[in-house]
Amino acid sequence: MSCTSPTCFLCTMKEQNIVIRRSRIKKHFKEMLSIDQQERVLILSTLWKISMNQPEDPEFPYLEQRVAVRALGHLASYDSTFEMLVVHEEEAEEWASQIQCWSLHLLNCFAIRGRSIDLICNQDFLKDLSSMWGGLMNHTSPSGIGxxxxxxxxxxxxxxxxxxxxxxxxxxNLSRSSDDWQYMGIDCLLLLLLDMNTRYKVLEIASFYLLDLIELRKLGERSNLGQKITKALLIDYKNGKSGINNPEIDRRLKEIWVTKVDKNRREKLMSDEKLEEKRVLVNLIKQQANHHFWSGDIESAVKKYTEGLKSCPLKLRKERIVLYSNRAQCYLLVNDPDSAISDTTRSLSISKPTNSHVKSLWRRSQAYYMKGLAKESLMDCLMFINAFVTEDKRKHAKIPYYAVHMIKKLMDLTWFFAPAKSKLSATNSSTDCNSSNEEFPKDEMPGLYTILEDPVIRKDKEATKRKDTRYENQKSSIVQGYINITNN
Structure with a gap:
């Protein structure tokens, strides 16, 4: 028996004329809310099947395929239909992520033209926006930060x-991560710091994070980022017109001034011979720190690594990378993730290319994990694995088990629907929920990787035997002098 209803959706889909079919489909969508529930379910289920079986069908409007996903939330909310969706769990996650990114793109189009800014800047929405992440499903989308x-x-x-x-x-947090959109986080902070109406609202928090990035040279095509950060932080420090009454901020700005201005001026006058003397001294201090570390005296190791950093010229980049990274490992062992993140970020900022020092990536990943920042931890862990495999390519090295174990846990925690799952678990649980900073159970803490850096081996093609001999003589005299000082 043939259908006689002029509004039958199934008949519409069978229509041979493409123009007529699309026109009728649009009409069905416009009338979706006014039709009875049974017919609505029929339309949505039909769209779902078509969109799943023919996702690239050029004759079916692209937007209408994706609109079918809107039905997922409705269908998934009922026990009777939820099981039907479970078999398409991966597709559901991907499409939900796509919908979020497209929605943000639409808002971007308004914001870039200066429209609806007040509406978009709702405080609750901004909080949600800052945590929106394209994730691994949409790695080309800047998502919320964009x-x-x-x-x-x-x-x-x-x-x-x-x-x-x-x-x-x-x-x-984004500005101190290895996320592809790290530079966007830095851009936001610089724009806020350069505006005198917002500068002092964010300076206390921003200076704490940006202090670790003042030596950042390049991110992608952006160069001299560290210099821009320094200028933004010190914009009114030299003139004494900052009006800052916070001693902690004052201390941070003074540290930036000493590191980037005073120390740079002094080192420009340093001779090559003096630089080599410093190198020998720093390596000696580092060896003493390593000895304290392996002896279990972590506090003394931290002091020695700090002494080495104070004595180390800015030009000795490789030595400073090792000192920062090793001190970060000490901070991990004494359960101080904030200091560990600070040191590893400094190490990664001066590495070439940026964010490439393997052990610092792993250590910062652990530190972020300890703080409950799963996304930042995951990005560092992925970068660590990539750098590890690249570095040991000739050795055909396998990915370490501890990294695989960490990735597995972090992928679960950064799953697109993880927040919804957490809320559901919290609702069904009769016990109190942990705070966001206690997201990870203590018994799931990864083992701390305590391998320190190997001594730096200098590879200078222009070095001569005469230089090597002079270097050894300097080393002997400096070591002897240092021993005499410590004995006294």
Missing amino acids: LIRILCYTQTGRTKVSESKEVIECIC
Whole structure:
């Protein structure tokens, strides 16, 4: 028996004329809310089957395929239909992620033209926005940070963003990560610092994070980032017009001034011979620190690594990378993840290329894990594995088990629907929920990787035997002098 209904969706889909079919499909969508529930379910289920079986069908409108995903939330909310969706779990995650990214892209189009800024800058939405992540499903999408960056180019946007501590902290965490969008986080902070109306609202938090990035040279095509960060932080420090009454901020700005200005001036006058003397001294201090570390005296090791860093010229980049990274390992062992993140970030900032020092990536991944920052930990862990495999390519090295174990846990924690799962678990649980900083159970803490750096082997093609002899003589005299000082 043939269908006689002029509004039958199945008949519409069988229509041979493409123009008529698409016109009727659009009409069905417009009338979706006014039709009875049974017919609505029929339309949605039909769209779902078509979109799953023919996702690239050129005759079926692209947008309408994706609109079918909107039905997922409705169908998944009922026990009777949820099981039907479970078999398409991966596709559901991917499509949900796509919908989020497209929605943000639409808002980007408005924001970039200065439209609806007040509406977009709702404080609750900004908090949610700062945690939105394209993830591994949409690695080419800047997601939430992309829109926040556009907002920071407007006065209203900067004002609203600067008023939310949670948003600023999320941006700061991104700026000290190995995420592809790290530079966007830095851009946001620089825009906020250069605006005198928002500068002092964010300076206390931003200076804590950006202090570790003042030697950052290049991220992708962006160069001299460390210099830009330094100028933004010290914009009114030299003139004494900052009006800052916070001693901690004052200390940070003074450290930046000493490191980037005073120390640079002194080292420009340093001779090559003096530089080599410093290198020998620093390596000696590092060996003493390593000895303390392996003896279990972590506190003394930290002091020695700190002494080495104070004595080490800025030009000795490789030595400083090792000292920072090794001191970070000490901080991990005494359960101080904040200091570990700070040191590993400094180490990664001066590595070439940026964010490439293998052990610092692993140590920072552990530190972020300890703080409950799964996304940042995952990105560092992925970078660690990539760098590890690249570095040991000739040896056909296998990915370490501890890294595989960490990745598995982090992938579960950064799953697109993980927040919804957590809320559901919290609702069904009769016990109190842990705070966000206690997201990871203590018994799931990864084993701390305690391998220190190997001594740096200098590979200078222009070195001569005469230089080597002079280097050894300097080493002997400096070592003897240092021993005499320590004995006294």
